[in-house]
Amino acid sequence: MPHRKKLLLVLLAALLPLSIASAGGDKLDFVGYMTKMQYFAHKLGLSVDAGNVALQDYYAHEVEEIVEKLEQVDDYKGIPVAKLLKTTLAPAFETLEDAVKAGDAPAVNAAYDGLLAACNNCHKAANHAYIHMEHRSDNPYIQTFAP
Numbered sequence: 001m002p003h004r005k006k007l008l009l010v011l012l013a014a015l016l017p018l019s020i021a022s023a024g025g026d027k028l029d030f031v032g033y034m035t036k037m038q039y040f041a042h043k044l045g046l047s048v049d050a051g052n053v054a055l056q057d058y059y060a061h062e063v064e065e066i067v068e069k070l071e072q073v074d075d076y077k078g079i080p081v082a083k084l085l086k087t088t089l090a091p092a093f094e095t096l097e098d099a100v101k102a103g104d105a106p107a108v109n110a111a112y113d114g115l116l117a118a119c120n121n122c123h124k125a126a127n128h129a130y131i132h133m134e135h136r137s138d139n140p141y142i143q144t145f146a147p
Ligand code: HEC
Pocket: 030, 031, 034, 035, 036, 037, 038, 041, 079, 080, 081, 082, 084, 085, 088, 089, 115, 116, 118, 119, 120, 122, 123, 126, 128, 131, 133
């Protein structure tokens, strides 16, 4: 239906500037980042449990990409995101990254728990203490984490 196609194009053209504006941070999808954070942090944990170093490295990078996005957010609903990241998640993430690079399994395991503690510490500091992460080892995915 060409008429519909035209309408779709007009709609897309109208939405394009909107999506560019949101990349600037004013219409930040903060909860969306957190949803991804949980998703990748969970898969990172399953990779840690399975002792799969290649997957640990992969998911650590996915988490890192979100951390880098959040580092550019000075303020979200009055929460000093970049500042809180520096004292919570960023150092915990670096510890984990180093342990993964060294392939030191017990250190990776401890650092992963440290990462989740950092998530929780930021939630606490941001008045969202009721959002609490724990180290879960059940795999709800069709993906296998075995090396
Ligand atoms: C900079 C502080 C900060 C850090 C670090 C942080 N969070 Fe959050 N998180 C928040 C805030 C604030 C909210 C509530 C956002 C809202 O509701 O507007 C939130 C919400 C969430 C939610 C609820 C949204 C959903 O998808 O169900 C989850 C899950 C979550 N965070 C997971 C994590 C995980 C996992 C980590 C660590 C890997 C993490 N967060 C690190 C501040 C943080």
